[in-house]
Amino acid sequence: MFELAMLGGRAGTRGHGFRVLLLVTLALLGAALLAGNFSGRQPLTVALDVGLSGLRFILLLMVLLWVQDLLARDIERKTIYFVLAYPITRSQFLFSRFLAVATLSAGALLFAGLALWLVLYLFGSNHPQQQPPALGMPYAMVLLGIWLDLLVVAAFAILLASLSTTPYLPLLLGFAFALAARGLGPTISHLRSARSDPLHETLFSPVLEHAYTWLPDLSRLDWRPLALYGLQADFTAMALATFNALAYVLLLLVLASVAFRRRNFI
Structure with a gap:
């Protein structure tokens, strides 16, 4: 299963996803800097807020596109027959695709999050702020919350892909699910x-x-106030939110596995 996940990760990196991510990340960093420079008060906080908000939206689209490329299109093009001909179960194939999307989203989040941190640290405004943003451990916790958010959306999109006969349905309904x-x-x-x-x-x-x-x-899972305003973390609430997200991911993957095992591809 882990070998399948690695193959899925390689397929995702060889696609257009990371090149698009690079271009969009550059545009996002520019927009964050411009937003901060145009703000008369707390420019670093404004730039960080714009950057993190854009990051959540961009990576949401990237995750949905990866689910579509790695699962929905395999089903549409019938290439899944060749994969399932190997001595693996359908559940293993489905979980390997989820692991591939989770790994790709983690890599993309680290890349874009580190780029945003470096831009703010090196080129951010020198305007003094009464409460500067916390770019240390709180920033890392914000990125962790974004990743957990993406895992829930990815699991829901995989459930839709295991049920749907239309390749674009997981993309559209996954986006609507995330917004809701x-x-x-x-x-x-x-x-x-x-x-x-x-x-x-x-x-x-x-x-x-x-x-x-x-x-x-x-x-x-939106823990941006920790980094934006330096608030104290409520670890009990954060742990409960993390547990709820992981439990929801597990439930969605189990439902997707049951539906995928019963699906007739003929």
Whole structure:
């Protein structure tokens, strides 16, 4: 299984993904620097916020494209027949593809995250700030939260690819799932706040509360305030969010494995 994961990782690196990532990362770094320079107050914090927000969006697209390239297109082109002819189970093949996507996303995150850190450290604004961003261990924890977020989205996209006969369905629904899961927590918090319209709370709260029972709240993995404002980490809440994310990933992969074993490719 690990050999299959390595082959999948090599296939992902040989594709256009990393070249696109390089170009987009350069554009992201430029946008982050411009945003910081145009900010009159806290330029480093603004630049870091723009960079991390762009990083979460770009890597989300990259993960969905890798799932499509490594799994959905194999099913569409019937090349999966040659792979399954080897003495491996379908579950092993599916898990190897997930490991390949997880490894590729970790490498891309480290590359882009280190590039953003270096740009801010070397070329960031020298304007004094009352609370400069924390670019040490809190920054590494923010990157870890982004990676866990990507693992959940990748597992959901793999589940869709194991069920779907349309290659672009995991890409489109995976993107919609990520947006919904990332926005679920902030939306519920806004509806419960004093600024919320009572009519909106009456209409949407029951729907969102129902969605909260099966849709993961990926906003719990958004730990950017730790690096942006130097806040103290709530390790209990972070550990619980990590456990929930990993449990959700495991559940999705088990469901994908069951569906993939029962699927008829003829």
